[in-house]
Amino acid sequence: MDVVLVLLAVSLILFFGFFAEFIFRKISIPDVLFLIILGFVLGPHVLDIVHPDSLITIAPVFTTFTLLFLLFDGAFNINLASLIREFSQSFVLTLFNFFVSTIIVTGIMLVIGMWIEGITFLIALLTGLILGGVSSSFAIPVLKGMRVGEKLYSLLTLESALTDVFCIVFSLTVLEIMRLGAFGIQGTLIQISSLFAVAGLVGLIGGVVWIILVLRVFKEHNYMIAIAYLLLIYVLTEFLNGNGAIAALFFGLILKNSKQLSSIIHGITTTKEREKKKALKGELGVSITTPSEQFFYHQISFFLKTFFFVYIGVLIDLSDWKALAIGGVLSLVIMLSRMGSLVLTTKMEPHNRSVVNSVFARGLAAAAVAHLALEAGIPIAGFLVKIVYVTITGTIILSSVRVFITKRMMPETVEEIKTKVKPKARAR
Secondary structure, eight states: OHHHHHHHHHHHHHHHHHHHHHHHHHHOOOHHHHHHHHHHHHSTTTTOSSOGGGGTTTHHHHHHHHHHHHHHHHGGGOOHHHHHHTIIIIIHHHHHHHHHHHHHHHHHHHHHTTTSTTOOHHHHHHHHHHTSSOOHHHHHHHHHHHTOOHHHHHHHHHHHHHHHHHHHHHHHHHHHHHHHGGGHHHHHHHHHHHHHHHHHHHHHHHHHHHHHIIIIIIOSOOHHHHHHHHHHHHHHHHHTTSOHHHHHHHHHHHHHTHHHHHHHHHHHHOOOHHHHHHHHTTOSOOOSSOHHHHHHHHHHHHHHHHHHHHHHHHHOOTTOHHHHHHHHHHHHHHHHHHGGGGGGOTTSOHHHHHHHHHOOOOOHHHHHHHHHHHHTTOTTHHHHHHHHHHHHHHHHHHHHHHHHHHHHHSOOOHHHHHHHHHHHHHHO
């Protein structure tokens, strides 16, 4: 009977996730907000159908897989050609928003630490880094629903994808500093450099090997084998004392940009000048992933995202007024700090600047890293997780309101004008 109920719950949650996504496309209220609300309703504070204690056994495996697949799938949003083309504006905007948010949140947490015991500089910094980046699981669907221009879409998609990476990489770095602090600064830096160097090397070599396997051995695209290979890369990296999640990121980057990279390699190895020119334009490469394969990975991300945000809702604790107050303050501060990007967007159209300022919600990457801090046994990690979850919910609500208002004020597109004119023409 328990198995039947679990399967029923899985089915209903997936249906709810699909319905929430449908509602989002219609009225611009992000689906992740509905998922968090569903989790809260199912949790101990309302219906008490799902209790956090019952999820303890599967939480570490689920969180780890969600994190590594988040980075792997997120890499498919980072096109190296677009990154190079939009590098100056996108990268400056990304760094500015990420570090401004991080510094402000860190400062607020340090001030709060004067009244709440246990909030050290590293805990404050970890909180700032966890909440420093815009969520790609929020930003990308929102931007698609708003039908913004290609350049603005590329700019904000790259920002969300990169800040997800920054959030995870820098937060994991601080977690490693906490774990290795006894070795001293020099020893800690060496350990961390080794950690990420091993991850990058395994991810890159793993990507190249996979390209060779697909082109020379398999000669077809097997989606499930690719996921099995991804898990193998993670396990191998962890066995070599590297960071498996970062290796997954590098592996995804190689697959996403395989056509450009293989074309460049072909250009380096060839002696024909005509082919060298074509190779530099990316015309002689082979893409190792098909659009349907990338769609399959996005569907798995949808599955993970649906259950992870429901899981966050289950864990939200309204009884801790301190976490609620701090999370509420941080949500407002993050929204206000986003307005600092006005300095860098003076050449944009007013409605495009409004779009930039509207998209600031935190999400899956922040939640996953916060949960890793809890699993690592970091001091007051339980309190930190509560703050992060409240802040994620708060920023999603505030950003949703801003997006809703901005979308209503945006000028109509050519397609929207045509759809209004056609019915009138038929009526005449």
